[in-house]
Amino acid sequence: xxxxxxxKRSSRGKQARAKPYKEPGLLKRLAAGPVIxxxxxxxxxxxxxxxxxxxxxxxxxxxxxxxxxxxxMDFVHAGSDVTQxxxxxxxxxxxxxxxxxxxxxxxxxxxxxxxxxxxRRTHTLFAGDICNTNIYxxxxxxxxxxxxxxxxxxxxxxxxxxxxxxVAETFSWGAEALMALEAIRRYSKVPxxxxxxxxxxxxxxxxxxxxxxCQRLEAAGADVVxxxxxxxxxxxxxxxxxxxxxxxxxxxxxxxxxxxxxxQPSFMSLTDPCCDHARAFPVGLDxxxxxRAEMSKFAQEAAALGIQYLGICCGAGPHHIRAxxxxxxxxxxASKYSADMSKHxxxxxxxxxxxxxxEYRSKL
Ligand SMILES: [Zn+2]
Numbered sequence: 001x002x003x004x005x006x007x008k009r010s011s012r013g014k015q016a017r018a019k020p021y022k023e024p025g026l027l028k029r030l031a032a033g034p035v036i037x038x039x040x041x042x043x044x045x046x047x048x049x050x051x052x053x054x055x056x057x058x059x060x061x062x063x064x065x066x067x068x069x070x071x072x073m074d075f076v077h078a079g080s081d082v083t084q085x086x087x088x089x090x091x092x093x094x095x096x097x098x099x100x101x102x103x104x105x106x107x108x109x110x111x112x113x114x115x116x117x118x119x120r121r122t123h124t125l126f127a128g129d130i131c132n133t134n135i136y137x138x139x140x141x142x143x144x145x146x147x148x149x150x151x152x153x154x155x156x157x158x159x160x161x162x163x164x165x166x167v168a169e170t171f172s173w174g175a176e177a178l179m180a181l182e183a184i185r186r187y188s189k190v191p192x193x194x195x196x197x198x199x200x201x202x203x204x205x206x207x208x209x210x211x212x213x214c215q216r217l218e219a220a221g222a223d224v225v226x227x228x229x230x231x232x233x234x235x236x237x238x239x240x241x242x243x244x245x246x247x248x249x250x251x252x253x254x255x256x257x258x259x260x261x262x263x264q265p266s267f268m269s270l271t272d273p274c275c276d277h278a279r280a281f282p283v284g285l286d287x288x289x290x291x292r293a294e295m296s297k298f299a300q301e302a303a304a305l306g307i308q309y310l311g312i313c314c315g316a317g318p319h320h321i322r323a324x325x326x327x328x329x330x331x332x333x334a335s336k337y338s339a340d341m342s343k344h345x346x347x348x349x350x351x352x353x354x355x356x357x358x359e360y361r362s363k364l
Contacts, residue, residue: 039169090104226307234261255313
């Protein structure tokens with residue numbers, strides 16, 4: 001009797017600990033309306049002084065985990081529905097480049113732990129993340145094996161951590177995106193969001209069009225397909241129109257918040273007239289940053305196309321995410337502090353603003 005009672009208690013205890021997460025999952029949320037996902041953490045952490053431009057490996061995970069947690073909180077406060085684990089570029093190839101392969105497992109685990117904690121506290125979705133390996137080469141069998149290994153282990157760690165879904169992002173090769181999707185399907189049981197990047201060239205490095213790439217991903221079982229990073233709002237829109245027409249599944253759009261142009265359609269191609277037309281990427285992009293109004297307009301245009309998975313990638317600050325959310329008619333907590341110029345010292349219309357100030361307005 002005693003041992004039965006004890007085993008019942010322990011099994012109840014186990015059930016309580018393993019209780020599944022009750023918030024609606026990604027697909028349910030997408031069926032109900034847009035889902036906002038803040039990305040681009042590595043760029044923002046570089047600006048804040050916690051990792052180095054160039055390698056862009058988030059060493060901040062071990063050096064200042066509290067900064068990563070606060071960044072997640074800032075983006076949720078600004079309207080992100082998702083807390084995506086900062087495992088971007090925490091794969092063995094990038095760690096090999098900076099000589100820190102031994103930190104592979106701890107860095108992945110820390111990133112997932114932090115994101116899980118924030119997601120559960122804020123009732124946002126907890127997303128895992130895998131990305132471009134930078135060694136994919138369709139003609140190099142050894143490299144392809146290593147790509148498989150990178151995806152398998154990172155998907156495994158994400159699945160262990162109990163992610164709600166996994167994002168695979170920023171691929172230049174359609175076939176590498178397909179490999180990432182295959183790993184998510186094989187080594188986890190959660191939905192897959194697969195996004196790739198379009199550079200100056202209109203097609204993927206395999207020669208596939210973005211629409212064709214999305215069709216292949218959809219056929220291979222992706223739940224959400226689309227484009228992230230590299231292109232700004234203006235040069236991502238034509239691609240999105242093609243993709244939305246080409247697939248039946250949900251579509252994702254996460255541009256960079258930079259003013260890219262038809263002549264320089266990706267943020268890596270932007271050159272700055274101020275400085276001898278030098279390449280602006282990555283630390284001279286400030287003059288090209290989109291305004292909040294531009295990000296709000298992007299959200300409205302993409303939503304009007306029927307694109308439900310929306311976010312912003314490298315270069316996004318919380319103010320951009322708030323603007324995107326407000327463009328969709330949301331009022332995240334940070335909207336409490338959205339601009340109200342009626343009380344401005346010179347431009348204000350509030351009756352408490354003195355005429356001595358407002359009369360000087362035209363001279364400002
Ligand atoms: Zn990005």
